[in-house]
Amino acid sequence: MSGIYLHIPFCKQACHYCDFHFSTNPQLMDKMVDVMCGELMLQKDYLGKSSQIKTIYFGGGTPSLLSPGQLEKLLDAVYENYAVSPEEVTLETNPDDLTSEKLQAFKSLGVDRLSIGIQSFNDQILKFCNRAHNAKESVQSIELAQNAGFQKLSIDLMYGFPAEDHQIWERDLQKAMEIDAGHISSYCLTIEPKTAFGVWAEKGKIHPNSDDFNAEQFEMLQEKMESNGYVQYEISNFGKPDAFAIHNSNYWKGVPYLGIGPSAHSFDGKNRQHNISNNVKYIKGIENDSPAIISDPLTDDDIINEYILTSLRTIWGTDLELLRNRHQLDLLGKHEPLIQTLQNEGLLVIRERKVILTKQGKLLADLIAEKLFI
Incomplete structure (x- = not known):
């Protein structure tokens, strides 16, 4: 049993907290999809010829920027080169990318799980983070997904934003429980050095919370989830008993997986490797049948x-x-x-x-x- 992760390295704009690899220039998107299909072919023996692919996960970046045609091309390449018996096909999405038509197209291609990057239901927080959506679109996106027939939904929430009290976090948790998507991934804000927040913190424009303040919000999260029937099956992930994320659970269980795309990581059960975090060099390497892969041998x-x-x-x-x-x-x-x-x-x-x-x-x-x- 194995999984495939596909990193889509494009976003509409840069969130102020994010240090993942992405580009806000979409000009290379078509080329990137073609090259990732090429890498899927080049790497088809990485997990072993007899390995069964049980999960496919589109992460990023913002995979919901893909057109249905681009998504179909990548999925076709997976099915053509691997033995696939899917238990779960996940697409990370942003609320502002989702329309009824796009959701139906994704569903028809076999995507059965959406991970929606809500982060907060508070417009001030979303603006502070430079998110491309607003709170109204957050709620609408979940309703659209449910109306399109997606039964496996996850929403991302962040806590630990600089604040004097916990009121915004309390309201975010309450709103999440009212929506009751069935799965919540929740992460504490980490201020990374090369992000906008990192620069602001260095200049004294923002001041990170104390560890105790963030720990209080984590405990509030645990309490709210437990009282509403969610299981904390991993430190940052909460789900109803039948809604745990299979792909991510397999990461934590040490199941092998192949990462495709710039900056994507792979694990074959014994060693790790990762692709270069540079779109142009990644494309050039695959086109020359010499992928820019860095090996991470494990003792x-x-x-x-x-x-x-x-x-x-x-x-x-x-x-x-x-x-x-x-x-x-x-x-x-x-x-x-x-x-x-x-x-x-x-x-x-x-x-x-x-x-x-x-x-x-x-x-x-x-x-x-x-x-x-x-």
């Missing part, structure tokens, strides 16, 4: 540590028997005093031979994982 310890880091983020936890059988590692024996301390502090539990973080432990997930690394 056995790297693989174990990555598994600990990602699995601890989930409700399924770190499987002690998997580590013992696959890697000959007795994690409990190696870290017994530390694990006992973390249990006593209420940060994790051992259940059915799995190390699972508590609600409190999820606030310190990365720190705990680092302590458990070998």
Whole structure:
């Protein structure tokens, strides 16, 4: 079982918080689609000839900028070069890109899950972030998707915006629960150095919140989701029991995947690689049958540590028997005093031979994982 991720590196405009690879110049979009089809052919043996593709994920950037024809061309290339038995085909979208006609076209092509980049239902926050949509379009986009027959919907929400109190976040959470899309991905604002926010913070134009302030908003998120029947199946992801994202869940479980497009990352189960984060150089490399790929070889310890880091983020936890059988590692024996301390502090539990973080432990997930690394 494997997945394919396709990175569409184009956006209408640059959000002030974003440090992903993208371009606001759409002139190369047709060429990019053709070249990504070429990479799909060049990389068809990366996951192994017998590998079954179960999930396809269009990320970015803004994949909803693709025309139905461009999306169809990419999907055709996937089906022509891989053994595909899809359980989930996801398209990341922005609210302002969605029309009834476009949604019906996407659905007819086999897209069955939408991830809609709402970020906030507050117009001031959206303007502050330089988003291309407004709050009204956020609500309308979800209604359009539901009317088009999309039963698997996810909305993105951000918290941690500079503020004096939690009122805006409280209203965003309440609005999300009224809409009840079934899945919510929620991330704390991180101010990255080369973004507009990073520049503003350096100049003192904005002031990041304290860690305690952001932690309070995270706890509000957990409480609101739980009280409305959502399961925190991964630290930043909440879904109704039948609405978990399969593709992203597979990332956290260590399932191999192939990344296509500039800056896309891949994992074959033993090693990682990623494409160059430059549209022109990426295109040139594929056209010359010499893709600009950077290898990221992993040691056995790297693989174990990555598994600990990602699995601890989930409700399924770190499987002690998997580590013992696959890697000959007795994690409990190696870290017994530390694990006992973390249990006593209420940060994790051992259940059915799995190390699972508590609600409190999820606030310190990365720190705990680092302590458990070998």
